[in-house]
Amino acid sequence: MEFVVAPHGWVRLPAGLLDPWRGPRVLDFLEQEGLVDPRRVRRSTPARGLDLARVHDLDYLEGLELPGATERAFGMRLGDQVEQRVLRAHRAQVGATVQAAGRALETGGVVVHPGGGFHHARRDRAAGFCLFNDVAIAVARLRDLGFTDRIAVIDLDLHDGDGTRSIFAADPSVHTYSIHNRPWDDAGGAESTSIALGSGVGDERYLEALRATLPPLLDRFRPRLAFFLAGVDVAEDDDLGDWRITAGGIVARDAFVLGELGARRVPAVVLLAGGYGEEAWRHAARSLARLCHGRHAIEPPSTSEALVSRFRGLARELSAAELGGYGDELLTAEDLEEILGAAPARRFLGFYTGGGIELALERLGYFADVRSLGFDSPVVELDPGGPEGDILRVFGDGERRELLVELRARRDRRALPGFELLWLEWLLLQNPRASFTAERPRLPGQTFPGLGMLRETMTALVLVCDRLKLDGIGITAAHYHPASQSIAEMHLLDPADEPVFAAVCAAVRGLPIPEASRLVELGGLVDEATGEPYRWRPLSMLYPVSERLRAWFAARERPAAGPAPRFLRREPVPGAAVPVP
Ligand SMILES: [Zn+2]
Numbered sequence: 001m002e003f004v005v006a007p008h009g010w011v012r013l014p015a016g017l018l019d020p021w022r023g024p025r026v027l028d029f030l031e032q033e034g035l036v037d038p039r040r041v042r043r044s045t046p047a048r049g050l051d052l053a054r055v056h057d058l059d060y061l062e063g064l065e066l067p068g069a070t071e072r073a074f075g076m077r078l079g080d081q082v083e084q085r086v087l088r089a090h091r092a093q094v095g096a097t098v099q100a101a102g103r104a105l106e107t108g109g110v111v112v113h114p115g116g117g118f119h120h121a122r123r124d125r126a127a128g129f130c131l132f133n134d135v136a137i138a139v140a141r142l143r144d145l146g147f148t149d150r151i152a153v154i155d156l157d158l159h160d161g162d163g164t165r166s167i168f169a170a171d172p173s174v175h176t177y178s179i180h181n182r183p184w185d186d187a188g189g190a191e192s193t194s195i196a197l198g199s200g201v202g203d204e205r206y207l208e209a210l211r212a213t214l215p216p217l218l219d220r221f222r223p224r225l226a227f228f229l230a231g232v233d234v235a236e237d238d239d240l241g242d243w244r245i246t247a248g249g250i251v252a253r254d255a256f257v258l259g260e261l262g263a264r265r266v267p268a269v270v271l272l273a274g275g276y277g278e279e280a281w282r283h284a285a286r287s288l289a290r291l292c293h294g295r296h297a298i299e300p301p302s303t304s305e306a307l308v309s310r311f312r313g314l315a316r317e318l319s320a321a322e323l324g325g326y327g328d329e330l331l332t333a334e335d336l337e338e339i340l341g342a343a344p345a346r347r348f349l350g351f352y353t354g355g356g357i358e359l360a361l362e363r364l365g366y367f368a369d370v371r372s373l374g375f376d377s378p379v380v381e382l383d384p385g386g387p388e389g390d391i392l393r394v395f396g397d398g399e400r401r402e403l404l405v406e407l408r409a410r411r412d413r414r415a416l417p418g419f420e421l422l423w424l425e426w427l428l429l430q431n432p433r434a435s436f437t438a439e440r441p442r443l444p445g446q447t448f449p450g451l452g453m454l455r456e457t458m459t460a461l462v463l464v465c466d467r468l469k470l471d472g473i474g475i476t477a478a479h480y481h482p483a484s485q486s487i488a489e490m491h492l493l494d495p496a497d498e499p500v501f502a503a504v505c506a507a508v509r510g511l512p513i514p515e516a517s518r519l520v521e522l523g524g525l526v527d528e529a530t531g532e533p534y535r536w537r538p539l540s541m542l543y544p545v546s547e548r549l550r551a552w553f554a555a556r557e558r559p560a561a562g563p564a565p566r567f568l569r570r571e572p573v574p575g576a577a578v579p580v581p
Pocket residue numbers: 157158159231233273274275
């Protein structure tokens with residue numbers, strides 16, 4: 001099995017449904033497990049305009065360059081700079097699919113491109129996050145090079161492969177096979193299979209439909225090349241999908257498809273296609289690990305663990321001198337202080353200089369994420385020495401007009417005796433260029449929508465703890481939404497809060513976050529036993545970093561098992577305390 005990746009093929013979007021690092025996370029994991037040799041991963045070049053024009057109408061391609069075109073395809077506000085980045089990234093991904101197809105024919109084996117699968121794109125229009133139909137473009141390129149044999153497109157993304165089907169509707173040399181929830185288009189094709197299974201589908205029904213229909217098709221059609229769109233938006237935990245396919249079901253599906261192709265010696269290109277939310281990469285990683293390894297399943301780490309280990313790997317190359325400014329400059333801040341008798345160097349937490357933090361954020365790829373949101377020149381500003389801690393700000397521009405991150409932090413020995421923590425008095429992450437929409441309404445405490453980088457920010461702070469030998473990160477969540485986002489990885493400082501917060505979360509389970517926040521913070525929950533309304537109060541939460549603190553939490557005694565509270569929803573009382581935005 002070979003891999004082809006698209007450099008610069010990933011871009012962070014202002015709304016968080018698409019994980020910008022899905023492909024790289026998958027590849028990182030396979031490399032760390034020793035299943036893929038990084039030196040043997042091929043890096044593709046972006047698709048040429050000529051390749052795009054073999055499939056797409058010129059009018060459409062020219063129109064994509066106009067402001068707003070990509071926004072319409074994605075159904076969200078992006079801004080000019082982000083639109084340009086999205087276009088470049090998609091073009092890079094098309095290039096990888098084209099190259100993977102060429103390699104599959106050369107080697108006769110399986111080639112994986114951890115990306116691609118833009119199956120909704122048609123000749124003349126974009127749809128559903130798909131701008132260019134990479135599979136159709138790869139096929140057109142192979143045809144141009146003289147490959148005339150039959151090709152199968154096996155599309156097991158949750159959604160209908162309508163774009164690909166429409167492009168090959170009149171071409172009997174390409175069979176488009178799609179199992180999906182609902183049809184996007186009723187039109188068939190000269191060679192096509194469309195199986196719509198509806199919503200709520202589980203493993204058994206899905207695998208049965210696949211086993212009953214794919215082998216006979218392969219026997220009859222006898223393709224000499226296959227594209228496999230291994231979409232994982234079929235997963236039960238997908239943020240967008242409506243099916244209930246288990247992790248094991250996805251592994252079984254992928255093994256079955258590649259097994260059937262392998263048995264018939266059909267070279268194959270595997271593409272990731274859909275998969276939404278931060279956990280989606282793990283399904284693809286698990287499945288590919290199984291395929292690479294053959295026998296054993298290897299469970300990928302959680303998304304946080306993967307990010308912490310990635311950041312720690314990158315941070316090993318940063319020296320204390322670089323971070324603290326004790327570098328090779330002719331005169332250090334300390335020298336100047338001695339010479340001029342100036343005030344002590346103003347450092348963040350007594351250690352980091354602004355330049356040191358900028359260097360770290362650059363090396364960690366944090367600034368690359370910020371840039372992909374359209375903020376081209378991020379800078380760090382420090383304001384240490386305040387009564388409640390040192391302030392660190394990240395602006396998106398050199399003029400410091402667009403505030404993205406504001407953090408007030410101090411070292412703390414009181415919150416948890418025996419441990420020293422990095423205590424965050426205040427943490428703001430916002431995207432001043434994004435706007436609130438019906439799907440992303442304003443949440444309590446927000447002036448602008450979030451930056452979507454909470455996980456990366458917390459991981460960078462884990463490195464601060466590593467460097468300064470602090471045991472963990474403490475934060476007071478002033479609102480329900482950050483607390484609920486963090487609870488899977490953080491502990492509540494006061495164990496007595498645990499059953500109460502768990503009951504609050506249970507009472508609003510299944511509701512969209514804005515609705516849940518409104519109920520929790522505006523008195524919309526009542527205690528089932530007492531009839532008293534639940535009153536929200538900020539929660540102190542801890543993320544353990546040191547082994548010692550992790551062990552302490554693991555051993556912490558549970559509070560005596562009294563009756564756990566239960567909350568019921570009611571409509572908020574008008575005039576109940578409204579949190580100040
Ligand atoms: Zn999909």
